[in-house]
Amino acid sequence: xxIKKPKFRLMKNGYDRFAVDDAVDRMFFENExxxxxxxxxxxxxxxxxxxxxxxxxxxxxxISELTVREKAADDIARLALKEANTIIDTAQNNADxxxxxxxxxxxxxxxxxxxxxxxxxxxxxxxxxxxxxLIKALEDFEIPDIPGSDQIINDKEQDKSL
Numbered sequence: 001x002x003i004k005k006p007k008f009r010l011m012k013n014g015y016d017r018f019a020v021d022d023a024v025d026r027m028f029f030e031n032e033x034x035x036x037x038x039x040x041x042x043x044x045x046x047x048x049x050x051x052x053x054x055x056x057x058x059x060x061x062x063i064s065e066l067t068v069r070e071k072a073a074d075d076i077a078r079l080a081l082k083e084a085n086t087i088i089d090t091a092q093n094n095a096d097x098x099x100x101x102x103x104x105x106x107x108x109x110x111x112x113x114x115x116x117x118x119x120x121x122x123x124x125x126x127x128x129x130x131x132x133x134l135i136k137a138l139e140d141f142e143i144p145d146i147p148g149s150d151q152i153i154n155d156k157e158q159d160k161s162l
Contacts, residue, residue, distance in 0.1 A: 006023045
C-alpha cells in the first residue's frame with residue numbers, strides 16, 4: 001500500500017483547515033480500519049495457530065497409532081510365519097515318519113515274501129524228491145499176471161449184452 005503525502009492549499013492564515021481536517025479524518029478512519037484488519041488478522045493467525053497445533057497433535061496421535069498398528073501387524077506376521085514354520089516342520093516330521101513306517105512295512109513284506117519264496121523252493125524240492133520217489137516206486141511196481149483174466153473180461157462183455 002502506497003502512502004501519499006497529503007498536499008494542502010495555502011491560505012491566508014496557513015493551510016486550508018477543512019482540507020486538513022478532512023485529511024486527518026480520512027487518515028484516522030484508514031488507521032482505525034487498518035487496526036481492525038490487523039486485529040482480525042491477528043485473531044485469524046491465533047486461530048490458525050490453534051488449528052495447526054490441533055492438527056499437529058492429531059497427526060502425532062495418528063502417527064503413534066499407526067506405529068502401534070504397524071508393530072502389531074509385524075508381530076502378527078512374525079507369529080503367523082512362526083506358526084506356519086511350526087506347521088511345516090510338523091508336517092515334514094509326520095511325512096518322514098510315514099515314509100519310515102512305509103519303508104519298514106515294505107522291508108517286512110519283502111522279508112516275508114523272501115521267506116515264503118524260500119519255503120516254496122524247499123517245498124518244491126521236497127515235492128520233486130517225493131515225486132521222483134513215487135515215480136520210481138511206480139516204475140518198480142509190477143502187476144502180477146492174473147490167471148484167467150481174459151475169461152473174466154469175456155464174461156463181462158456177455159453180461160452187458162444181456
